[in-house]
Amino acid sequence: MTRFALLAISAFVVTFLAVHFLVLAALPSRIMSTVRTQMVERGLPLHHWQMSPQVTPETQTVVRPSPDLAYTICLIDLTAGPVLIEVPTWPDYGSLSIFDANTDNIYVGSLDARLPGAPAMRRVILGLPKHDLDEADAEAEQITLKRPEALALIRRLAPTRGAWEEAATLTPESRCGPV
Structure with a gap:
């Protein structure tokens, strides 16, 4: 296997892991933060049904x-x-x-x-x-x-x-x- 092929595979794996982390770890928290912000902007007070x-x-x-x-x-x-x-x-x-x-x-x-x-x-x-x-x-x-x-x-x-x-x-x- 050539050096270029190893570099390409390594880059793919690193990119895959970064995207995986973003989607599974960072994105849900960002979604909830956005939802909460929109609810507050619409007038939903904290601790109130x-x-x-x-x-x-x-x-x-x-x-x-x-x-x-x-x-x-x-x-x-x-x-x-x-x-x-x-x-x-x-x-x-x-x-x-x-x-x-x-x-x-x-x-x-x-x-x-x-x-x-x-x-x-x-x-x-x-x-x-x-x-x-x-x-x-x-x-x-x-x-x-x-x-x-x-x-x-x-x-x-x-x-x-x-x-x-x-x-x-x-x-x-x-x-x-x-x-």
Whole structure:
């Protein structure tokens, strides 16, 4: 094999590894940062649940939100300390998902009140490794994140306008804020 061929193969491998790192390590964090910035620019405050409008062709801002689901979102920052999330259950399908700064889905909990043993309120406390979550709230489910930025998303089955409005009444009963 010639020196040129070895150099070409080496350059390909180095380029492949650099692109691989960019796509798998750096890009998700950048995507979440961009999403958070856009949400803040649209007026979504930190540590506050906000209901999305009912999905219709006119309100659709992402490619495929389900028109049968009511969405509620909360931006989270753990810099100042742990954050407690409290979300009422729903008489049909519902879920609470938490995404970290790398867009990884780090938590999913059911909000379906029909399930045996379903609590009336799903309680999750989020913190960083330096936070004592037991001291903050020993009763809640505990999630430790590596970075302070996160996003919580509630999905509830609400196929009709009436169901969507009923889901909207639960937003004020929900909590997403510092402990």
